[in-house]
Amino acid sequence: MSPVSGRGGEKEYWRTLEELAKSPEYEELLRREFPEGADLPPQHFSRRRFLQLMGASVALAGFSGCRWPKEEIVPYAHRPEGAVPGASRRFATTFEMGHRSTGLLVTSYDGRPIKAEGNPAHPVSAGTTDLYAQASVLGLYDPDRSRAPYRREGNGGAIVTWERFEEEARHIVTESAANGGAGLALLTGRSSSPSLGAMKARLLRAFPQARWYEYEPISWDSRREGTRIAFGAPYEVYADYGDARVILSLDNDLFGDDPAALRNAREIMARRDPDSREMNRLYVVESVFTTTGTVADHRLALKGSDIALFAGALMARLVAHHGVRPPDGFRSPEEGVVPERFVAAVASDLAQNRGRSVITAGANQGAAVHALVCDLNEALGNVGQTVRYIADDDPDRPSHAEAIGKLAVDMRAGKVDTLVLLGTNPVYDAPARIDFVSAMKKVRRAIHLGVYRDETAHRSNWHLPCAHYLESWGDARAADGTYCTVQPLIEPLYGGRTPAELIALLLGDETRTGYEIARRTMRESLDTGIDFEKFWRRALHEGIVPGTARPFAEPAVKRSAVAEAFGRLPKASAPFEVILHADQTVYDGRFANNSWLQEIPSHMTKLTWDNAANIGVATAKKLGVATGDLVRVTHGGGEITLPVFVTPGQAAGTAAIPLGYGRTAAGHVGSGVGVNAAAIRPADLSLILAGAKMEKVRGRKKLATTQAQYLIDNIGMQGRARRTAALVREGEFEAYRRDPAGALHGSHHPPLVNLWKELSTSGHAWGMATDLGKCTGCNACLAACQAENNIPVVGPDEVARGRGMHWIRIDRYFSGDVEDPDVTNQPLTCQQCENAPCEGVCPVGATQHSEEGLNDMVYNRCIGTRYCSNNCPYKVRRFNFFNNQKDLKEIEKMVYNPEVSPRPRGVMEKCSYCVQRIQNGKIAARNEGRPLADGEITPACAQVCPTGAITFGDLTDKASRVSKKHALHRAYYLLEELNIRPRNAFLARIRNTNPALTKEKESHGDTHG
Amino acid sequence: MSLKSKQHNLFLFPRWMNAVRPYIAVGMLLAPIYAVALIYYAFSPTTTMARYMPEQPVPYSHALHAGDLGIDCRYCHNTVEYGAAAAIPPTQVCMNCHATIRATSEKLAVVRESFESGMPIPWVRVHDLPDFVFFNHSAHVNRGVGCRSCHGRIDRMDTVYQEERLSMGWCLGCHRDPDPNIRPVASITDMTWEAPGDAARFGAKLREEKQIQPSEDCSVCHR
Structure with missing residues (x-):
């Protein structure tokens, strides 16, 4: 058998359950030429009316729009140094969201921030971002943002000025100065900002009776509490996956929820390259199918509360068979709940890779599981090698659950007179059991600072607009403690202020602006040398201050405490x-x-x-x-x-x-x-x-x-299926390493004959390679593509009709048992075929082949016949059924990338390999009189990809990274039997499976038939 | 009236059509003339805006500054060599000289006002490409396409007007045969530059040297 199997192999792939069951609905979908409703004739519109309008528009053609509108050019009166009108510039800043902070370089066009890229210097993002950072730019221009302070009185309320609130703030200062801040409570979300921390310290120094609560609905405090059990004090866990050969995730979505998701993705995937060196092995035990589960070599679906039992069983197995000394008082859980073979295989793999493995647990799991994980990592010798600890900078902080509970109790007891909510929305996201709403009624004065006038704002006496992070001065710390700067890309659009600025108001401080606060904090907390100005400017430029990561600590595990906490867990779920x-x-x-x-x-x-x-x-x-x-x-x-x-x-x-x-x-x-x-x-x-x-x-x-939309129909005829190349290909690492050449078995087709004259190309030949083994399905590429290419949103009804506009679709293929399937993600965009089927059928030549092999889409020529989409075997073309730009407000248009035309109604669009970046990259290189370097031009999807699954470059350059990937044995082209010669190669996914477990799976599969 | 005759009537022209018939005949006779006129008009310089010469808020004369005084184009349009736009200069640039030269001139009142208030001078765009066209000045200027090739003799214009049609056919004309419009990069702003000998042959030599391959791909300008 070939190591990389295609459809012809024994593995059957399916995208939906309906497909697996070959249900009539699925067959109908497959048969359809167009998505539902797309081929319906226009309604309420007679043929006669149509002819009338056609006739009228021809007759009146001469009267319409020949005169262009008079346009004005408004240059700067004083152009800032270095500013080039119409050219983009990038500024470093940091995007903080819950427990994660992402370093960014934000692209700004003429003062409008429009696109975020990862800051290569940032220890977590290192040049990539997640989808939240990509989409956060849209939030800046949200017309629903709060625009002015609002004061609620009784059932009514009115917009007021900031001055009016400042007056109120002076009252609060006077009151708090008199009573030491008694009755003053503040609630913030999780923030790593040193400035906010410094302001908190100042506030509590000035008003010692005031209470400061930190609460985050998605909290990682269970891990913090777990380390408190294990070490007696809270620590942050820093896992270094770069050296890990075996990784076990217990309900932790390493590439999604984990605060260091971007770094995890980069480090883990760097070791999952079957062509260069050994691969790590990723075991995932989880209840919800996460992105991490999709790329796991072995995934075990287990109930969330049984995962604790899995951890216990693992410890028991390590004790029994691999010479690990058990913690005092450790009682192994009952057998039979978790599959013994899985535990045994994981245990033996971990034991063979002592000091080279990582066990990690997710936010779902309780403190006891996290404590046991600390102990397991210690017992396996990982601590100091792959797992390190960083002392928590605020060990006395109550956990988020305690904080929100305590605050509600205090409020109900009438102990809170003034409640300040800094960017949080507990009325919406606090558990209903806490009943935050009724507790808030007991508060005399609730002040809410938020980007939106949200649920909490509606229950507060005061609402104040918060500055978006792209409008703010501030700072943050990366997951490893590195000091990061936050600088505004634009003046606050609606006069918003930052949490630190609000605290300054409540303190009656002289230092009021975020700028001054951030500078003061940096001066106070870092050794900035003599020339502070230089240090500050450098930090702003870099976005981080190098060498400020927190030192690693080496705490000792209190094993009996771990065993005790673990013993208290329920024995059965x-x-x-x-x-x-x-x-x-x-x-x-x-x-x-x-x-x-x-x-x-x-x-x-x-x-x-x-x-x-x-x-x-x-x-x-x-x-x-x-x-x-x-x-x-x-x-x-x-x-x-x-x-x-x-x-x-x-x-x-x-x-x-x-x-x-x-x-x-x-x-x-x-x-x-x-x-x-x-x-x-x-x-x-x-x-x-x-x-x-x-x-x-x-x-x-x-x-x-969207899961059953845009089906690639190569399974319609079973006979043909045998000789068609597979859409998804996979292999085993061991077999692939032994015989990589066997990978080419997937495709069997008669010799390919071209119906048309071969197209000649000159210059570059742009191509892409997508590594299926590295795609986690994190969706960052979709968000990046949307931001870069001005892709509209169409709403749920249109999405249900199959009229979504995303240029990238991540196909998710299941295989195996429906209860415990394997998943492979396949991001699919325009494949830029050399013999593109779409080009020949366009009656107006709106889609043309460029000399560099791009399949150009000319929007201003397109008349919307949709023949191209019909003829596209990959179904990657998207049609504007409506004028999606029409109802946008001016402010919403500010997010648009001026390098890409927005598409009107009736126009087809699709991935262009970010041709605007290609053109600009070429022009920049030519202007400087040098050849283009490999990697200089990167499409948005490749740039954002946290795992580096997408490679882009010039196929004529045999030394380019993309050419090397195209030359790999596991590279294949989708539907290559059609001889359309796509420029995008997929790299078959290679799983580094544990032989002990694959045998189990095979026998399991046999019984199922 | 029976249902049948009602249906029948649907396919009969109403009686008043008889009166309209002669006009329809005249209209049909005129239709070809209208069509020809329409097409002629669509491609005429009026439509393509050639010779478009709007009035500017400041009576700035290129003939005086670029022509008589010989100020290089790039003194004001300084981003032309590295930016997509040959940016209209900020008011600051005007005031570099006019702070002392004709500092009290009535004609410069708008400029001084802008300089003091920081509000821009609302210049009227003369060379206006459609929004789906992405033209890059630096890409052309650095290959040796002179300002004059597209903008004409700016040094002779008191009020700037559009010299060329700036239509897609016009652009492609040069992309297909760039040789007559290529000159040494050092002379791009020289309004009086003439090729030594045959312009096309001289340009061809430069094109070979600099490996200039103007593309005709759609995505070069449309994206």
């Missing part, structure tokens, strides 16, 4: 549980009004504009529900009703519900989308809801999912 998690796109709800993120399909369900309870196939069968059926979920007195989504690979006995939906005051985009799962969340902020109930209720909901 409830038969059913609900797992809450941060949504992949809208996160905890803070991005609910971001239409880009709402429309990005979630990586596993491909669901847009909604949340649903994801359940496995067996669970669905037991409940008698299908995708779209409504269920009622109850837990701890709360209940929600939402549709289910049957997701293969979701652990049996669990349902996963994303948080972040069901906003009521998010704005025009996000209000009323989905259901808020905070209604069933326990007060301790735990994300695993053991003992939750789920029952079917009447009704269905139509879900806007």
Whole structure:
């Protein structure tokens, strides 16, 4: 057998459950030439009316629009030094979101920030970003942003000036000075900002009776508490995956939720290159199918609360077979809950790679599991090698769950007179059990600072507009503690202020602006040398201050405490549980009004504009529900009703519900989308809801999912399937290493004959290579592409009709058992075929082949016949069924990239390999009289990709990275039997499977037939 | 009336059509003339805006500054060699000289006002390409396409007007045969530069030397 198998091999791939079952709906979808509704004739529009309009427009052609509008050029009166009108510039800043801070270089055109790229100097982002950073730019220009301070009185309220609030702030200063701040409480989200920390210290020094609470709905405090159990004091865990050969993730989405996701992705994937050196092996034990689960070599679907038992079983196995000394008082969990073979295989792999492995646990898991993970890493000799600890800079801080609970209790007890909410939205995201709303009623004066006038703002007496991070001066710390700067790219659009500036107001400080505060903090907290100005400017330029990472600590594990905490865990899990998690796109709800993120399909369900309870196939069968059926979920007195989504690979006995939906005051985009799962969340902020109930209720909901759209039809005829190349190819590392040449087996087709004259090309030949083994499905490329190419959003109804506009679609292929399938992600864009089928069928020549091999799309020529899309075998062309630019407000248009034309109604569009970047890169190189260097031109998707899965370059240059990838044995072209010669090569995914487990899987598969 | 005759009537022209018939005939006779006129008009210089000469907020004379005084184009349009736009200079540039020269002139009132208030002078755009065209000055200037090739004898214009058609056909004309318009990069702003001997042959030599291959691909200008 060839090491890399295609369709012809034994593995069968499927994209949806309907496809697997070959249901009639699926066959219908496959047969359809166009998405539903796309081929309908125009309605309410007679043929006669059409001819009348046609005739009139021909007759009146001469009268329309020959005169161009008079246009003005408004140059600077005083042009800043170095500014080139119409050219982009980049500035370093930092985007902070919950526990993560991402270093960015933000592109600004004539004063408008329009695109974020990763800051190569930043220790976490290192030149890449996640989808949130990409989409955060859209948030800056959100017309729903709060524009002025608002004062609520009784049932009414009015917009007021900042001066009016400053007056109020002076009252607060006087009151607090008199009573030492008694009754003053502040609530912030998680922030690593040294400035905010310094302001907090100042405030608590000035008003010692004041209370400062930090609360984050998606909290990593369970890890912090776990280290507190293990070491007696809280530490941050710093895993160095660059040296890890075996990685075990216990419910941790290393590439998604983890605060260091970008660094994880880079380091782990650097060691997953089957062509250069050894591969690491990634085991994932999880309940929800995460991005990490999709790239795992072995994934075990397990209930969230059983994962603790897995950790215990692993320890027991290591003790029994691999000479690990057990912690005092450790009792191994009962056998039979977790698959012994999996545990045994993982244990032996870990034991063979002592000091070269990492075990990590996710935010879902409780403190005891994190403590046990600390102990396991210690026992395996990983600490100091691959796992390090950094002392928490604020060890006395109560956990987020304690903080929000304590604050609510204080409020109810009437101890809070003035509540200041800095950029948080607890009315929406705090668990309903806490009942923050009723507690807030006891507060005399609630002041909310937020980018939006959100749910919490509506319950506060004062709402103040917060500055967007792209409008702010400030600072942050990266995951390793490196000092990062935050600088504004634009003046606050609506006079917003930062949290640090608000505290300065409440302190009555002289130093009031974020700029002054950030400078003062830097001067006080870093050794800036004699020339502060120079140090400051350099830090702003770089975005970070090198050498400011926090030192690693070497705390000793208190093993008996770990065993004790672990022993207190329940011995058996409830038969059913609900797992809450941060949504992949809208996160905890803070991005609910971001239409880009709402429309990005979630990586596993491909669901847009909604949340649903994801359940496995067996669970669905037991409940008698299908995708779209409504269920009622109850837990701890709360209940929600939402549709289910049957997701293969979701652990049996669990349902996963994303948080972040069901906003009521998010704005025009996000209000009323989905259901808020905070209604069933326990007060301790735990994300695993053991003992939750789920029952079917009447009704269905139509879900806007893209998963069955744009099917590539190569399975229509089974006979042909045998000789067609596979769409997805995979192989085993061991076999691939032995015989990489065998990889070419996937495609069997008759000799390819060209029907047309060979196209001649000259100069560069742009090409791309996409490594399927490295794509996690994180969706960062979709967001980056949308930001770069002015791609519109169309809303849930249009998405459901298959009219989504994303130029990239990440196809997600399942294979294997429906309960525990393997997943391979395949990002698909225009393949820039050399013999492009789309070009020949365009009646107006709107899609043309360029000399460099690009399949140019000329929007101003396109008349919208859609023949090209019809003839595209990959279904990667997108059609503007509506004028998606029409109803945009001026402020919304500010996010547009001026290098790319927005497309009007009736025009086809598609991936251009970011031709604007190609042209500008070529011009820049020619102007400087030098040849283009490899890697100088990078499309947005390749630039953002955290794992480096996408490579772009010139195929005529045999030394370029992309040429080398095209030459690999595992490189293949999609539908190459059509002789369309795509310029994009896919690299087959190579799994580094453990032989001990693959045998199990094979025998498992046999029994299933 | 029966249903049948009603349906029948649908396909009959109404009676008033009889009166309109002669006009329709005249209209049909005139239609070809209209079509020809329409096409002629569509491609006429009026439509392509050649000779478009709007009035500017400041009576700035290129003939005086670039012609008589001989100020190099790049003194004001200083981004032309490295930017896509040959940016209109900031007011600051005007005031470099006019702070002392004709400092009280009535004609310069708008300039002084702009300099003091920081508000821009609202110049009227003369050379206006459609928004779906991405033209890059630096790409042309650095290959030796002189200012004059597209803008004409600016040094003789008191008020700037559009010399060329700036249509796609016109652009492609040069992209297909650039030789007559290529000159040494050192002389790009020289309005009086003439090729020694045959312009096309001289340009061809320069094109060979600099390996200039103007592209005709759509995506060069449209993206």
